[in-house]
Amino acid sequence: MKIAVVTGASSGMGREFVLQLEQYITVDEIWVIARRGERLCELQGEVGAKIRPISLDLTESESFTKYSTMLEEEKPEVSLLVNGAGFGKFGKFENIPLEDSMKMIDLNCKALVMMTELTLPYMHSGSKVIELDSLSAFQPVPYITVYGATKAFVLSYSRAMNQELAPRGIRVMSVNPGWVKTEFFEHAFTTNQSEIKYFNKIYEAKDVVATALRDLYKTNKDVSMHGALIRWQTRLVKHLPHTLVMKVWMSQQKKPKNMEQLTK
Numbered sequence: 001m002k003i004a005v006v007t008g009a010s011s012g013m014g015r016e017f018v019l020q021l022e023q024y025i026t027v028d029e030i031w032v033i034a035r036r037g038e039r040l041c042e043l044q045g046e047v048g049a050k051i052r053p054i055s056l057d058l059t060e061s062e063s064f065t066k067y068s069t070m071l072e073e074e075k076p077e078v079s080l081l082v083n084g085a086g087f088g089k090f091g092k093f094e095n096i097p098l099e100d101s102m103k104m105i106d107l108n109c110k111a112l113v114m115m116t117e118l119t120l121p122y123m124h125s126g127s128k129v130i131e132l133d134s135l136s137a138f139q140p141v142p143y144i145t146v147y148g149a150t151k152a153f154v155l156s157y158s159r160a161m162n163q164e165l166a167p168r169g170i171r172v173m174s175v176n177p178g179w180v181k182t183e184f185f186e187h188a189f190t191t192n193q194s195e196i197k198y199f200n201k202i203y204e205a206k207d208v209v210a211t212a213l214r215d216l217y218k219t220n221k222d223v224s225m226h227g228a229l230i231r232w233q234t235r236l237v238k239h240l241p242h243t244l245v246m247k248v249w250m251s252q253q254k255k256p257k258n259m260e261q262l263t264k
Protein backbone atom coordinates (compact mmCIF):
# COMPACT_ATOMS: atom_id res chain seq x y z
CA MET A 1 0.00 0.00 0.00
CA LYS A 2 1.33 3.40 -1.04
CA ILE A 3 0.63 6.25 1.34
CA ALA A 4 1.37 9.89 2.13
CA VAL A 5 1.59 11.05 5.76
CA VAL A 6 0.75 14.63 6.68
CA THR A 7 0.99 16.05 10.20
CA GLY A 8 -0.80 19.27 11.07
CA ALA A 9 -3.44 18.25 8.52
CA SER A 10 -6.38 19.72 10.46
CA SER A 11 -5.70 23.29 9.30
CA GLY A 12 -3.50 25.77 7.48
CA MET A 13 -0.66 24.57 5.30
CA GLY A 14 -0.84 20.91 6.42
CA ARG A 15 -4.46 20.75 5.23
CA GLU A 16 -3.47 22.37 1.93
CA PHE A 17 -0.79 19.72 1.36
CA VAL A 18 -3.46 17.03 1.72
CA LEU A 19 -5.69 18.82 -0.81
CA GLN A 20 -2.92 19.43 -3.37
CA LEU A 21 -0.51 16.47 -3.17
CA GLU A 22 -2.49 14.32 -5.63
CA GLN A 23 -1.52 16.75 -8.39
CA TYR A 24 1.91 15.08 -8.18
CA ILE A 25 1.53 11.58 -6.70
CA THR A 26 -1.01 8.78 -6.56
CA VAL A 27 -1.40 7.05 -3.21
CA ASP A 28 -3.90 4.58 -1.78
CA GLU A 29 -4.24 6.36 1.54
CA ILE A 30 -3.32 9.67 3.12
CA TRP A 31 -2.62 9.32 6.83
CA VAL A 32 -3.56 12.65 8.38
CA ILE A 33 -2.35 13.53 11.87
CA ALA A 34 -3.33 16.27 14.34
CA ARG A 35 -5.15 16.52 17.69
CA ARG A 36 -8.57 17.55 16.31
CA GLY A 37 -9.87 14.26 14.91
CA GLU A 38 -13.16 15.75 13.71
CA ARG A 39 -11.28 18.19 11.44
CA LEU A 40 -9.26 15.28 10.03
CA CYS A 41 -12.44 13.28 9.28
CA GLU A 42 -13.79 16.23 7.30
CA LEU A 43 -11.01 15.64 4.74
CA GLN A 44 -12.65 12.36 3.67
CA GLY A 45 -14.14 12.84 0.20
CA GLU A 46 -12.14 16.03 -0.42
CA VAL A 47 -9.42 13.98 -2.19
CA GLY A 48 -9.24 10.85 -4.34
CA ALA A 49 -7.27 8.73 -1.85
CA LYS A 50 -8.78 7.22 1.29
CA ILE A 51 -8.19 9.43 4.31
CA ARG A 52 -7.01 7.74 7.49
CA PRO A 53 -7.56 10.18 10.38
CA ILE A 54 -5.06 9.65 13.20
CA SER A 55 -5.75 11.83 16.20
CA LEU A 56 -2.46 12.29 18.06
CA ASP A 57 -0.86 14.95 20.24
CA LEU A 58 2.69 15.01 18.90
CA THR A 59 4.05 16.53 22.11
CA GLU A 60 3.18 13.24 23.90
CA SER A 61 5.73 10.43 23.65
CA GLU A 62 3.07 7.67 23.48
CA SER A 63 1.88 9.18 20.18
CA PHE A 64 5.07 7.97 18.53
CA THR A 65 4.60 4.47 19.93
CA LYS A 66 1.12 4.43 18.37
CA TYR A 67 2.44 5.72 15.04
CA SER A 68 5.30 3.23 14.84
CA THR A 69 2.94 0.38 15.75
CA MET A 70 0.69 1.40 12.84
CA LEU A 71 3.68 1.41 10.49
CA GLU A 72 4.85 -2.00 11.72
CA GLU A 73 1.37 -3.50 11.26
CA GLU A 74 0.60 -2.01 7.83
CA LYS A 75 4.12 -1.94 6.38
CA PRO A 76 3.15 0.80 3.88
CA GLU A 77 5.38 2.35 1.27
CA VAL A 78 5.51 6.03 2.25
CA SER A 79 5.85 8.17 -0.88
CA LEU A 80 5.63 11.50 0.92
CA LEU A 81 5.89 12.71 4.52
CA VAL A 82 4.88 16.29 5.29
CA ASN A 83 5.75 17.49 8.78
CA GLY A 84 3.29 20.39 8.97
CA ALA A 85 2.44 20.39 12.69
CA GLY A 86 3.93 23.32 14.54
CA PHE A 87 3.11 26.42 16.53
CA GLY A 88 4.71 29.65 17.70
CA LYS A 89 4.28 32.05 20.60
CA PHE A 90 5.10 35.73 20.13
CA GLY A 91 6.06 38.28 22.77
CA LYS A 92 8.61 39.06 25.46
CA PHE A 93 10.14 35.81 26.67
CA GLU A 94 9.03 36.54 30.25
CA ASN A 95 5.41 36.68 29.06
CA ILE A 96 5.62 33.27 27.41
CA PRO A 97 5.09 30.45 29.92
CA LEU A 98 8.16 28.21 30.02
CA GLU A 99 5.84 25.25 29.46
CA ASP A 100 4.78 26.77 26.10
CA SER A 101 8.40 27.29 25.09
CA MET A 102 9.20 23.66 25.92
CA LYS A 103 6.16 22.55 23.88
CA MET A 104 7.39 24.58 20.89
CA ILE A 105 10.67 22.68 21.07
CA ASP A 106 8.79 19.37 21.56
CA LEU A 107 6.51 19.90 18.55
CA ASN A 108 8.59 21.95 16.12
CA CYS A 109 11.85 20.02 16.67
CA LYS A 110 11.48 16.74 18.57
CA ALA A 111 8.24 15.61 16.93
CA LEU A 112 9.56 16.53 13.48
CA VAL A 113 12.69 14.42 14.02
CA MET A 114 10.67 11.54 15.50
CA MET A 115 8.19 11.53 12.60
CA THR A 116 10.97 11.76 10.01
CA GLU A 117 13.12 9.01 11.46
CA LEU A 118 10.26 6.63 12.32
CA THR A 119 8.97 6.97 8.75
CA LEU A 120 12.28 6.65 6.88
CA PRO A 121 12.47 2.82 7.07
CA TYR A 122 9.22 2.76 5.08
CA MET A 123 10.54 5.06 2.35
CA HIS A 124 12.16 4.02 -0.92
CA SER A 125 14.08 5.65 -3.73
CA GLY A 126 11.90 8.52 -4.98
CA SER A 127 10.19 9.10 -1.61
CA LYS A 128 10.18 12.66 -0.29
CA VAL A 129 10.01 14.55 3.01
CA ILE A 130 8.77 18.10 3.48
CA GLU A 131 9.71 19.85 6.73
CA LEU A 132 7.53 22.92 7.35
CA ASP A 133 10.03 25.54 8.43
CA SER A 134 9.91 29.36 8.39
CA LEU A 135 11.64 32.49 7.16
CA SER A 136 12.64 32.99 10.80
CA ALA A 137 15.13 30.12 10.36
CA PHE A 138 17.60 32.46 8.67
CA GLN A 139 18.13 35.04 11.44
CA PRO A 140 17.67 35.39 15.22
CA VAL A 141 14.24 36.96 15.86
CA PRO A 142 13.75 38.84 19.15
CA TYR A 143 10.20 38.45 20.57
CA ILE A 144 9.83 35.27 18.50
CA THR A 145 12.97 33.99 20.13
CA VAL A 146 12.29 30.33 20.92
CA TYR A 147 10.07 29.83 17.86
CA GLY A 148 12.77 31.26 15.57
CA ALA A 149 15.38 29.05 17.21
CA THR A 150 13.25 25.94 16.63
CA LYS A 151 13.01 26.88 12.97
CA ALA A 152 16.80 27.38 12.67
CA PHE A 153 17.08 23.80 13.97
CA VAL A 154 14.64 22.56 11.31
CA LEU A 155 16.59 24.22 8.48
CA SER A 156 19.89 22.75 9.62
CA TYR A 157 18.36 19.30 10.19
CA SER A 158 16.53 19.22 6.84
CA ARG A 159 19.46 20.26 4.70
CA ALA A 160 21.89 17.87 6.38
CA MET A 161 19.40 14.99 6.19
CA ASN A 162 18.87 15.70 2.50
CA GLN A 163 22.58 15.10 1.93
CA GLU A 164 22.65 11.97 4.09
CA LEU A 165 19.65 10.48 2.30
CA ALA A 166 20.75 11.30 -1.25
CA PRO A 167 22.42 7.88 -1.76
CA ARG A 168 19.04 6.26 -0.95
CA GLY A 169 17.30 8.49 -3.52
CA ILE A 170 15.21 10.20 -0.83
CA ARG A 171 14.73 13.99 -0.96
CA VAL A 172 14.26 16.18 2.12
CA MET A 173 13.15 19.75 1.49
CA SER A 174 12.42 22.48 3.99
CA VAL A 175 9.65 24.97 3.23
CA ASN A 176 10.40 28.44 4.55
CA PRO A 177 7.41 30.75 4.24
CA GLY A 178 7.03 34.34 5.38
CA TRP A 179 3.73 35.28 7.04
CA VAL A 180 0.86 33.04 5.97
CA LYS A 181 -2.81 33.59 6.78
CA THR A 182 -3.73 30.52 8.89
CA GLU A 183 -4.94 29.63 12.39
CA PHE A 184 -1.31 30.01 13.49
CA PHE A 185 -2.10 33.58 14.60
CA GLU A 186 -5.01 32.47 16.79
CA HIS A 187 -2.41 30.86 19.07
CA ALA A 188 0.64 33.08 18.57
CA PHE A 189 -0.07 36.18 20.65
CA THR A 190 0.54 35.89 24.38
CA THR A 191 -0.94 39.27 25.40
CA ASN A 192 -3.30 41.82 23.77
CA GLN A 193 -0.35 44.20 23.36
CA SER A 194 2.01 42.17 21.22
CA GLU A 195 5.56 43.32 20.59
CA ILE A 196 5.17 41.92 17.05
CA LYS A 197 3.03 44.30 15.01
CA TYR A 198 4.67 44.60 11.59
CA PHE A 199 3.67 42.03 8.97
CA ASN A 200 5.29 43.20 5.73
CA LYS A 201 3.32 40.84 3.46
CA ILE A 202 0.83 38.09 4.19
CA TYR A 203 0.60 35.11 1.86
CA GLU A 204 -2.15 32.55 1.22
CA ALA A 205 -1.54 28.95 2.41
CA LYS A 206 -2.67 27.48 -0.92
CA ASP A 207 -0.04 29.50 -2.83
CA VAL A 208 2.82 28.61 -0.47
CA VAL A 209 1.91 24.93 -0.72
CA ALA A 210 1.57 25.03 -4.52
CA THR A 211 5.10 26.47 -4.76
CA ALA A 212 6.44 23.89 -2.29
CA LEU A 213 5.01 20.93 -4.18
CA ARG A 214 6.24 22.30 -7.51
CA ASP A 215 9.72 22.81 -6.02
CA LEU A 216 9.65 19.29 -4.56
CA TYR A 217 8.61 17.47 -7.71
CA LYS A 218 10.00 19.69 -10.47
CA THR A 219 13.33 20.96 -9.07
CA ASN A 220 16.23 19.72 -6.94
CA LYS A 221 15.94 22.49 -4.34
CA ASP A 222 16.45 21.60 -0.69
CA VAL A 223 14.76 24.83 0.47
CA SER A 224 11.48 26.17 -0.92
CA MET A 225 10.55 29.83 -0.59
CA HIS A 226 7.33 31.31 -1.91
CA GLY A 227 7.41 34.94 -3.04
CA ALA A 228 10.08 37.20 -4.53
CA LEU A 229 10.15 39.33 -1.36
CA ILE A 230 10.93 36.29 0.81
CA ARG A 231 13.70 35.08 -1.50
CA TRP A 232 15.18 38.60 -1.64
CA GLN A 233 15.02 39.02 2.17
CA THR A 234 16.73 35.68 2.73
CA ARG A 235 19.57 36.59 0.40
CA LEU A 236 19.98 39.98 2.05
CA VAL A 237 20.13 38.72 5.65
CA LYS A 238 22.78 36.19 4.63
CA HIS A 239 25.12 39.04 3.72
CA LEU A 240 24.40 41.51 6.54
CA PRO A 241 25.61 41.29 10.15
CA HIS A 242 22.83 39.74 12.24
CA THR A 243 23.12 42.57 14.78
CA LEU A 244 22.03 44.99 12.06
CA VAL A 245 19.30 42.67 10.80
CA MET A 246 17.87 42.41 14.33
CA LYS A 247 17.99 46.21 14.77
CA VAL A 248 15.97 46.69 11.57
CA TRP A 249 13.46 44.06 12.74
CA MET A 250 13.09 45.75 16.16
CA SER A 251 12.52 49.18 14.62
CA GLN A 252 9.97 47.74 12.14
CA GLN A 253 7.90 46.47 15.08
CA LYS A 254 7.22 50.07 16.18
CA LYS A 255 5.23 50.64 12.95
CA PRO A 256 2.16 48.38 12.85
CA LYS A 257 1.43 46.95 9.42
CA ASN A 258 -1.18 44.49 8.11
CA MET A 259 -2.18 43.10 11.55
CA GLU A 260 -5.87 43.25 10.64
CA GLN A 261 -5.20 41.06 7.58
CA LEU A 262 -3.95 38.12 9.63
CA THR A 263 -7.45 36.88 10.41
CA LYS A 264 -9.57 38.47 7.60
Ligand SMILES: NC(=O)c1ccc[n+]([C@@H]2O[C@H](COP(=O)([O-])OP(=O)(O)OC[C@H]3O[C@@H](n4cnc5c(N)ncnc54)[C@H](OP(=O)(O)O)[C@@H]3O)[C@@H](O)[C@H]2O)c1
Nearest residue numbers: 008010011012013034035036058085086179180182183184
Ligand atom coordinates in the same frame (compact mmCIF):
# COMPACT_ATOMS: atom_id res chain seq x y z
N1 LIG B 1 1.30 30.87 9.42
C1 LIG B 1 2.52 31.40 9.27
O1 LIG B 1 2.68 32.64 9.13
C2 LIG B 1 3.73 30.50 9.23
C3 LIG B 1 4.90 31.04 8.69
C4 LIG B 1 6.03 30.24 8.62
C5 LIG B 1 5.99 28.95 9.07
N2 LIG B 1 4.85 28.43 9.61
C6 LIG B 1 4.88 27.04 10.08
O2 LIG B 1 4.01 26.25 9.28
C7 LIG B 1 3.56 25.12 10.03
C8 LIG B 1 2.05 25.02 9.87
O3 LIG B 1 1.46 26.14 10.49
P1 LIG B 1 0.14 26.84 9.93
O4 LIG B 1 0.47 28.24 9.64
O5 LIG B 1 -0.48 26.01 8.89
O6 LIG B 1 -0.71 26.88 11.28
P2 LIG B 1 -2.04 26.16 11.76
O7 LIG B 1 -3.15 26.40 10.79
O8 LIG B 1 -2.22 26.59 13.16
O9 LIG B 1 -1.68 24.61 11.70
C9 LIG B 1 -0.93 23.97 12.70
C10 LIG B 1 -1.23 22.49 12.66
O10 LIG B 1 -0.44 21.84 13.67
C11 LIG B 1 -1.29 20.99 14.42
N3 LIG B 1 -0.80 20.85 15.78
C12 LIG B 1 -0.61 21.85 16.68
N4 LIG B 1 -0.23 21.34 17.86
C13 LIG B 1 -0.17 19.99 17.70
C14 LIG B 1 0.15 18.91 18.56
N5 LIG B 1 0.51 19.11 19.84
N6 LIG B 1 0.08 17.65 18.06
C15 LIG B 1 -0.29 17.43 16.77
N7 LIG B 1 -0.60 18.41 15.92
C16 LIG B 1 -0.54 19.68 16.38
C17 LIG B 1 -2.65 21.68 14.39
O11 LIG B 1 -3.69 20.73 14.60
P3 LIG B 1 -4.50 20.49 15.97
O12 LIG B 1 -4.68 21.82 16.63
O13 LIG B 1 -5.77 19.86 15.48
O14 LIG B 1 -3.65 19.54 16.75
C18 LIG B 1 -2.69 22.18 12.96
O15 LIG B 1 -3.14 21.17 12.11
C19 LIG B 1 4.07 25.33 11.45
O16 LIG B 1 5.24 24.58 11.63
C20 LIG B 1 4.40 26.82 11.49
O17 LIG B 1 5.41 27.06 12.41
C21 LIG B 1 3.71 29.19 9.69
